[in-house]
Amino acid sequence: MIKPRSWLPTPLLSILLLIVWLLLVSSVSFAHILLGSLLAIVIPLLNRRFWDVQPSVKKPWKLVRYGLRVLGDIIRANLQVSWLILNPWRRMRPAFVEYPLMLEDRFTITLLANTITLTPGTVSANLRMDGRTLLIHALDVPNEQALIDEIRERYEQPLKEIYEC
Amino acid sequence: MNWYVFLEGLISVLLIAGGAFAFIGSLGMAHLRDFYMRLHGPTKATTLGIGCMLSASMIYFGVTKGEPVMQEMLITLFLFITAPVSAHLLAKTGLHLKLKYADKTRGCPDEIHTEDVGEKPVLHPDKGH
Amino acid sequence: MLDTALWISLALILMALMLNVYRMTVGPSMPDRLLALDTMYVNSIALIVLMGLWLNSKTYFEAALLIAMLGFISTVAVCKYLLRGDIIE
Known part of the structure; x- marks a missing residue:
């Protein structure tokens, strides 16, 4: 379990910054790790005021598993969408679907919306002002309820377990 | 040798797959019927295409230079983080400008309200402001 | 084999860029043109990566990274302008 502390308000962002720094200089020497860690601590402190309070990650391993699952789904989604675009006899059934959100935190909603955009045939179009429904445009939906159930089961439930339970 | x-x-397969995905994404953008459907091609297919191509480049330089090259991961990571954000913003813009969608689209959304984007008056670009 | 793959890939990317230009000139609305421009940015990254492979040099990596960042930021800025009528408030 990763807990935010006063000198480390956003642990995930710090880890990401360190990784990005190491990739940018493309070396893993001790000096670069030191400099990268320093930057990863100082930069979030400097722009802390721009961020909402982030929920803490309760189960980091589930987050990794979630990432891998999304990666697999991205490839599947691409094959599906490519087939839809290339198939000349396709009959698309586009639809706007209103997805009732279970998540309440803004950060997790952002993660969910990004996941939805990257995966099968769906783009998240708008988050209503009350933060309760997400408008989704989908390329080919035979059944709206099935789509909602799939998103809830595959993505929202794990996110809720990781961040909020 | 083998x-x-x-x-x-x-590397060849990855390069061709990357090119094919990028082409399919652009093809979808060019010939689908309404804006919201066009949005699907570039956000998914093109992003994955670039991912494939960058992996090919990564493997190639890793083999020829004899050391692991990870820099290309950075572009892939950046694109995978930013592509959904710009797609979401574009979709929101389309809804806000009340773009037409194909007739067979089911479930019509209430058009986006002014309070969803803030109170500022929004100039319409097509009307010569 | 690698040369052939490179040529095929190059041809596909060029066709993709042409389709983008078509959508950008024809595009009935502003977001359509913006989407085409965003896709052109991404496709030009692919073009630069291919060029790096062709010339067997890693110098073009930074250019690709800069184009990725500029593309994202300009798309967001124009979207925000269309949504709010202002970019920095």
């Missing part, structure tokens, strides 16, 4: 042939084949 190992190099295998790697060369892998």
